[in-house]
Structures are given as structure tokens and as C-alpha cells.
Amino acid sequence: xxxxxxxxxxxxxxxxxxxxxxxxxxxxxxxxxxxxxxxxxxxxxxxxxxxxxxxxxxxxxxxxxxxxxxxxxxxxxxxxxxxxxxxxxxxxxxxxxxxxxxxxxxxxxxxxxxxxxxxxxxxxxxxxxxxxxxxxxxxxxxxxxxxxxxxxxxxxxxxxxxxxxxxxxxxxxxxxxxxxxxxxxxxxxxxxxxxxxxxxxxxxxxxxxxxxxxxxxxxxxxxxxxxxxxxxxxxxxxxxxxxxxxxxxxxxxxxxxxxxxxxxxxxxxxxxxxxxxxxxxxxxxxxxxxxxxxxxxxxx
Amino acid sequence: xxxxxxxxxxxxxxxxxxxxxxxxxxxxxxxxxxxxxxxxxxxxxxxxxxxxxxxxxxxxxxxxxxxxxxxxxxxxxxxxxxxxxxxxxxxxxxxxxxxxxxxxxxxxxxxxxxxxxxxxxxxxxxxxxxxxxxxxxxxxxxxxxxxxxxxxxxxxxxxxxxxxxxxxxxxxxxxxxxxxxxxxxxxxxxxxxxxxxxxxxxxxxxxxxxxxxxxxxxxxxxxxxxxxxxxxxxxxxxxxxxxxxxxxxxxxxxxxxxxxxxxxxxxxxxxxxxxxxxxxxxxxxxxxxxxxxxxxxxxxxxxxxxxx
Numbered sequence: 143x144x145x146x147x148x149x150x151x152x153x154x155x156x157x158x159x160x161x162x163x164x165x166x167x168x169x170x171x172x173x174x175x176x177x178x179x180x181x182x183x184x185x186x187x188x189x190x191x192x193x194x195x196x197x198x199x200x201x202x203x204x205x206x207x208x209x210x211x212x213x214x215x216x217x218x219x220x221x222x223x224x225x226x227x228x229x230x231x232x233x234x235x236x237x238x239x240x241x242x243x244x245x246x247x248x249x250x251x252x253x254x255x256x257x258x259x260x261x262x263x264x265x266x267x268x269x270x271x272x273x274x275x276x277x278x279x280x281x282x283x284x285x286x287x288x289x290x291x292x293x294x295x296x297x298x299x300x301x302x303x304x305x306x307x308x309x310x311x312x313x314x315x316x317x318x319x320x321x322x323x324x325x326x327x328x329x330x331x332x333x334x335x336x337x338x339x340x341x342x343x344x345x346x347x348x349x350x351x352x353x354x355x356x357x358x359x360x361x362x363x364x365x366x367x368x369x370x371x372x373x374x375x376x377x378x379x380x381x382x383x384x385x386x387x388x389x390x391x392x393x394x395x396x397x398x399x400x401x402x403x404x405x406x407x408x409x410x411x412x413x414x415x416x417x418x419x420x421x422x423x424x425x426x427x428x429x430x431x432x433x434x435x436x437x438x439x440x441x442x
Numbered sequence: 443x444x445x446x447x448x449x450x451x452x453x454x455x456x457x458x459x460x461x462x463x464x465x466x467x468x469x470x471x472x473x474x475x476x477x478x479x480x481x482x483x484x485x486x487x488x489x490x491x492x493x494x495x496x497x498x499x500x501x502x503x504x505x506x507x508x509x510x511x512x513x514x515x516x517x518x519x520x521x522x523x524x525x526x527x528x529x530x531x532x533x534x535x536x537x538x539x540x541x542x543x544x545x546x547x548x549x550x551x552x553x554x555x556x557x558x559x560x561x562x563x564x565x566x567x568x569x570x571x572x573x574x575x576x577x578x579x580x581x582x583x584x585x586x587x588x589x590x591x592x593x594x595x596x597x598x599x600x601x602x603x604x605x606x607x608x609x610x611x612x613x614x615x616x617x618x619x620x621x622x623x624x625x626x627x628x629x630x631x632x633x634x635x636x637x638x639x640x641x642x643x644x645x646x647x648x649x650x651x652x653x654x655x656x657x658x659x660x661x662x663x664x665x666x667x668x669x670x671x672x673x674x675x676x677x678x679x680x681x682x683x684x685x686x687x688x689x690x691x692x693x694x695x696x697x698x699x700x701x702x703x704x705x706x707x708x709x710x711x712x713x714x715x716x717x718x719x720x721x722x723x724x725x726x727x728x729x730x731x732x733x734x735x736x737x738x739x740x741x742x743x744x745x746x747x748x749x750x
Contacts, residue, residue, distance in 0.1 A: 185461050188449055199502065199583040203619045203637050204661055210459075210640035215469045219693075241455050243466050262452065272444035279450070359672040362682060398662050399642065399702070400686035 143334075145307045152310070152324060153331050153342065162437055164329060164384035166429070170419035171380030173426045174373070174412055176229045177322070177345070177390045178220060178255075180246060181236040183209045184265040192269035193304065209264075209394050213243045216397025221253065223402060227409035231255035232423040234299045234322065234390070236264050237283045240290035251291040256422040258322070259283035261301020268304040276306055280316050296424040297322060297343060314338030320427040328376060328385050330430045332438050341430060341438055343423050344386040346372065351395045366404035370411055377417045386426060463624060464647045464656075474698020475643060475748050478740070482694035482732030483687060485702045486741055487544035488613065488636065488659055489533055491559075492577050492707075493551040494522045499578035502585055505615045506666065507709075508577055522709050526556060529712020534566060536717065540724035542735035545569045547613040547636070550597045551576035553604030560604050569737035571611040571636070572597045583620040590622060594630045611636060611738045617661065625649035634742040642690070643701055644745040655742050657703075664705035669716075676716040680723040691732060701741060702727075 144151035166173050186200045196202035224231060233250055235257045240247050250257070261268070262279055271279070279301075287295050298313045299322040310321055314335035321333060324342040333340040347353065349372050354365040369389060376385040389408075396405050412418050431438050454460035477484050496519045498509045507522060509515040537544055546568050553560045553570075563570065572594075574581070579593050594612070602608040610633040614623065617637040624647050627635050634644070634655035641658045661667055663686060668679045683704065690700035711720050727733055736744075 182460075184454065185459075188446075190445065190449065198618065199620075201583070201619060201621060203614075204617050204639060207638040207640035207658075208661070214467060214640055215642050218468060218470045238452065238455050241457060242460065244457070245466075245468065262455075266449065270443045270445045275445060275450055355672070359674070361668075361672075361674050361678045362685065363678075398660070398686070399689045400663060400682040403685050403689050 143307050143310065152333055153326065156327075156331065161329070161383050162434075163382070164430070164434055164437070166380075166384040166419040168419065171384060171417045172373070172377040172419065173384060173386045174418045174420050175232050175386070175388050175423050175426060176224060177234055177388050177423065178217070178231045178250075179234045179260060179264075179390070179392050180217065180239055180250060181209065181212065181234075181260065181264045181392070182239045182242050183236075184263050187263065187265035190267045190269055193267050193302075195265040209392075212392065212394040212397065213239075213246050216393030216395075217246050217249075219397040219402050220391065220393040221249065223406045223409060225253060227406070227413045229409055229413070229420055230422050233257045234260040235287065236260050236262065236301070237286040238263050240286050244290060247290050251293070256296075256424045257287050257291055257293050258295045258297035258299065258318075258423065259287065260299045264302050267302055268300055268306050268309065271306055273308060273312075276308060276312055280312055284316065296320060296427060299323060299345070310340060311336045314340040319431060320423060322388075322423070328379075328387075329383065330386065330426065330438070339431065339438065341427060343427060344388060345390060346388040347390065350390040351392055355395055362401040362404040365401070366408050369408045373408075373412055373415075373418075377415065380417065388423075462648065464645060467645065469642060470697055472643075472698075473748065475745055477699040477734065477736070478744055479734060480732075481699065481734035481736075483690050483700045483702055483730075484734050484736040484741060485542070485687070485704060485727050486657070486659075486736055486738060487537070487542060487704045487706060488571065488738065489530065489544055489546050489706050489708065490573060490613070491526060491530060491546055491548040491552045492522065492573070493526065493549050493555060494519060494577040499580070502582035503580050503616075503618070505577040505580050507707075525707065525709030525712055526552060526559065529708035530559065532712045532714075532717050533706060533708055533720075534562065536721050536724050537568070538566065539721065540728045540735070542724060542728070543567050543569070543737055544735070545571045545611065545738040547571040547573035548601065549573050549576045549579070550600035553601050557604060564605050564607075569611070569739045570601055570605050570607070570609050571613050571738060572601055572609040572632070573613045574615050575600075577615060580615045580618060581620055581623060582618050585620055587622050587626070590620060591626055591629075594626055598630060598632075610634065611657070611742070613637065613659065617659070624654055625651045628652045628654040633746070634738060636738065643699075644742060644749065646746075646749055655746060657738050657741060659705050660703045661705065663703060665707050665710045666705070669710055676711075676719045680719050683723055684726065687727060687730065687733070691730065694732065
């Protein structure tokens with residue numbers, strides 16, 4: 143990025159009108175990917191001077207145990223519903239989950255889910271890291287996911303969405319092809335980096351379940367309606383040029399008993415619609431970079 | 443910029459949890475739980491009975507629902523007292539109509555101040571859970587261990603004096619604990635606590651003072667969360683409870699007994715305009731096949747011998 147400037151210089155302005163046509167496999171109009179955050183939060187993490195881990199003194203029992211619900215209950219419930227309707231996850235992974243609860247990681251891997259890194263823990267933030275420290279968490283992520291799943295991560299969602307000015311350059315340098323940290327578009331876009339070739343993968347942060355339930359205070363049924371409306375609009379627009387919709391999830395939220403039923407109706411709706419390429423983030427990136435290299439730009 | 447090297451060290455990065463209180467466990471791989479009378483889903487209603495002194499205490503934190511204006515905050519003092527005078531009686535009537543017995547999580551101050559209310563609760567067969575001394579009795583790291591021990595002991599002895607029965611369950615204010623709390627609760631002889639919201643069924647914790655059950659009292663399903671924090675309607679609240687029940691009942695067919703926890707607040711749900719819908723919700727639950735109501739004590743007694 144252009145550090146210190148008003149415009150960080152991450153991408154060019156591209157109006158939504160009259161764009162070149164993006165095509166998805168099978169003539170589909172919208173690429174839909176579901177992104178479960180499989181996370182581990184620490185009970186008593188060290189302090190980062192730029193952001194508190196927990197709002198309350200440690201142990202923040204509700205904060206911690208709410209999130210721990212994911213690995214005991216929510217993940218299994220959410221994964222079963224996704225599998226039933228043919229949705230593979232693209233996992234935003236706290237890579238230390240590979241050590242703490244390898245059962246969850248192995249389960250997701252066996253289901254054919256893709257993994258990208260969401261940092262070591264969701265209680266360790268990138269703010270304030272120097273380059274060597276940031277390289278260390280990237281190398282740790284690559285190594286840990288490879289050892290646990292055999293997969294090579296292709297993407298990055300910064301831990302708790304905490305960045306440094308060099309994050310995007312570094313992940314591109316390490317060979318990753320997409321970032322989920324930029325929210326400027328509903329289509330993949332090239333990102334300017336010092337080396338490599340990086341695209342922004344639309345992550346639909348505004349329909350993240352955390353946003354739905356805690357920023358916009360939606361009921362479970364309102365959130366389900368929101369996702370369906372988001373889908374319908376993007377599917378319609380995708381007739382002109384293929385769009386992307388992500389459904390970013392936390393199983394400690396969507397996997398609660400009052401939410402999972404309404405959410406299942408969303409997956410049923412999308413699976414039955416016929417316009418969706420139901421896929422994974424890495425597959426979207428691969429397709430885009432293979433078939434739309436002219437749009438992807440970059441310095442490869 | 444650079445961070446302290448310790449920020450990239452992970453001493454607890456290991457198989458299992460990053461503490462020793464309990465082990466990781468997958469709800470769907472455990473031996474199925476059987477409930478008494480063949481129930482598939484037990485609804486556990488917990489009604490918080492709270493007295494907020496008009497002089498709030500901010501150490502270690504001010505309790506949710508506490509005073510908000512400059513002193514004297516008549517508005518919130520009396521609105522909270524409304525729950526203990528009026529709202530709770532509406533809830534007790536609703537429980538009676540539905541044939542439900544519940545857990546009443548009471549501050550010790552309620553027993554000392556409103557013995558008639560406690561007598562009515564005990565006469566109806568409800569369970570009393572210890573819910574600290576009063577709403578200034580908050581607990582978090584920073585509270586001296588002996589002070590915390592005294593809060594627990596005073597609460598239990600006051601409630602025992604008022605009811606003739608020593609509570610076996612504990613609910614912390616705002617479910618907030620210190621690192622000492624589980625051990626202090628076990629040391630005090632409590633058989634279960636309700637603070638950790640990481641499961642849909644009871645599980646056992648280890649402490650230096652012996653084991654204690656945790657009965658997860660889902661804060662996301664509480665009236666405080668849905669009606670006050672998220673500002674959804676009573677109709678939506680009831681729909682969400684019904685959706686939750688339906689899902690849990692479906693799982694119970696395959697995975698064994700399930701539990702639906704309803705944490706209810708007299709000054710929130712016990713308002714006149716919310717009661718008709720709450721009445722209907724309890725009637726609806728009571729009419730579902732395989733449904734039963736149970737107290738925390740009954741759930742702990744049933745589940746305890748069936749889990750590791």
C-alpha cells in the first residue's frame with residue numbers, strides 16, 4: 143500500500159456499469175461461497191497495545207464460552223446442514239485450532255472444505271507487528287495448515303481483521319492469490335502488490351452473521367431473509383457479469399438452536415435456484431485468474 | 443513498530459483447551475442423555491430475581507440493568523422493583539397455568555427483603571438458585587479471593603435461612619466469574635453453576651476443590667438479550683424459542699435428550715403487554731410431544747450420573 147497517503151493505492155476505481163463480462167462455470171450467474179470461521183480464542187491471551195482481546199477482565203466467561211460453543215456444538219450442527227444442501231466451506235481458520243481441536247479441522251477437511259488463514263488465534267492481532275513477526279505468522283499459517291490438512295493456503299483473512307501496511311504485499315509474496323480483507327466490490331478485483339498476483343475476494347462482510355445479529359440486531363428469520371435478498375439481487379445482476387456472494391459465518395452464532403433452522407432455508411433456496419455456482423473461494427480465485435487474467439492484472 | 447516477542451509465543455498451544463477446567467467434547471459424539479419420564483427436550487426456565495441498591499457499586503463492574511442516571515435514579519430503582527412486586531407474580535401464574543416448575547435465581551437480598559415472595563415461590567415447588575448477595579455483588583478477576591468466598595457463603599446462608607433449603611445451584615451476576623470462581627463454588631458445596639454458555643447440555647468441570655457441573659444457561663436465548671439488547675419484539679422472541687425447540691426436538695430423535703434454557707427477567711418479560719405471548723409460549727411448549735419442564739436441580743440430578 144501507499145503508506146501514509148489518503149488513498150492507500152490498493153486498487154483502481156472501476157465503475158459498476160459497463161464492466162467486462164465475468165463468466166462462471168456452467169453459465170452460472172453468481173458464485174456463492176460459504177465461509178465458516180473456525181476459530182480458537184484464548185482464555186488469557188497477552189495484551190496487544192493496540193487492541194484489547196476481551197472487553198472484560200480475564201476470564202471473560204461469556205465472551206470465551208460463547209465462542210467455545212462453536213467447537214463443541216455449533217460447528218457440527220452447521221456443517222451437517224451445509225453438507226445436506228451441497229455447500230462446501232471455505233474456512234477462515236485460526237490455525238492453532240489444528241493443535242487445540244484437530245477433530246474439527248479433520249472433519250472439515252474430510253468434507254472437502256478449503257482452508258485459508260485467519261491468523262494463529264483470533265485473540266492475537268497483527269497491529270504493531272514488525273515485518274519479521276508478520277512473516278512468522280504467515281509461515282506458521284502455511285506450515286500448520288499443510289501439516290494438518292495437506293492443503294496449501296491460497297488466501298488470507300487477517301486475524302480479527304487486524305492488518306499492517308505490509309500484510310497484502312507479504313501474502314502475495316508467499317504465493318497467496320486472494321485476500322478477504324477488502325470490501326470495495328461484489329466482483330473479484332486485482333490488488334496492487336509489490337510482487338505476486340493478488341485479487342480481492344468479495345467477502346460480503348455486511349451479511350456476516352456477526353453483523354446480522356450484533357450490528358443490525360436481526361432476528362434469525364430476518365437474517366435469513368436478508369441473505370435471500372442479497373442472493374436474489376446479486377444473482378440477477380450476474381446475468382450481465384458474474385457476481386460473488388459470500389456467506390461469512392461463525393458457528394457459535396449461526397449454529398444456535400434458534401438460528402440454524404431459518405438458516406437452512408437459505409441454503410435450500412440457493413441450492414434450488416439454479417443460477418448459483420456453489421463453490422469455494424479458492425476455486426473462484428483459480429477460475430478468475432485462469433479465465434479472466436486480462437481483468438486480474440497484476441504483475442505475475 | 444514491533445511487538446514484545448512474547449506476543450508470538452504460545453505456551454498453551456496444545457491438544458485440548460488452553461486451560462484445565464474442562465476437556466473439549468463434541469455434543470454429537472457423547473452417549474445420549476436420558477431424561478426422566480422419557481422426555482426428549484426439557485425446558486429449563488430460570489427467572490432472575492434481583493434487587494438493585496439505588497447506590498450502585500462499580501467494583502468490579504456495574505451489573506447489567508443497574509442504575510443509569512445521576513443519584514437518585516428513581517426511574518431504574520423502581521422499574522427493577524416492579525419486577526419483584528408485579529412482574530414475577532405474572533410469571534409465577536404463567537408457570538402454574540403451564541404446569542411448569544422453574545429455577546428462581548435469587549439475590550440473597552430478595553429473601554431478606556421480600557420473604558412473602560420467597561414463601562410463595564417455595565410453596566409452588568420451584569427451586570431457588572443462588573444469584574449473589576444483591577446486584578452490587580458482582581464477581582470478576584480483581585475481587586479478593588476471601589471477599590468472593592464471603593459473597594458466596596453469605597448468599598447461600600441467607601437463602602438457606604429464608605427457604606430452609608441450601609441452594610445447590612449458582613448463577614453469577616452477568617455470568618461473570620474470576621479465575622477462582624469455579625473452585626470457590628465447588629468448595630462451598632454447590633453441585634452446579636450456570637455461567638458458561640459453551641454447550642447445550644450439562645458437562646462437568648474440574649477444580650482444585652473437586653468437580654462441579656455446568657448447566658449452560660444460553661444467554662443468546664435470554665429475554666434480556668433478545669428484547670432489551672437486540673430490541674426485537676415479544677412475538678419474535680416467542681418465535682425464536684419455538685424454532686429452537688423444534689430444532690432441539692429433531693436432534694433428540696437421534697442424539698438423545700436435549701435442553702432448552704429460557705432465562706427470563708421479571709421486569710422485562712413480566713410487563714403487561716408481553717405476558718399474553720409469554721403465556722401462549724409456555725402453553726405451546728407444554729403441548730409439544732416429548733416436552734417437559736424441569737428445574738436446574740432436576741436436570742443436574744438426571745444428567746450428573748450419565749456424564750463423565
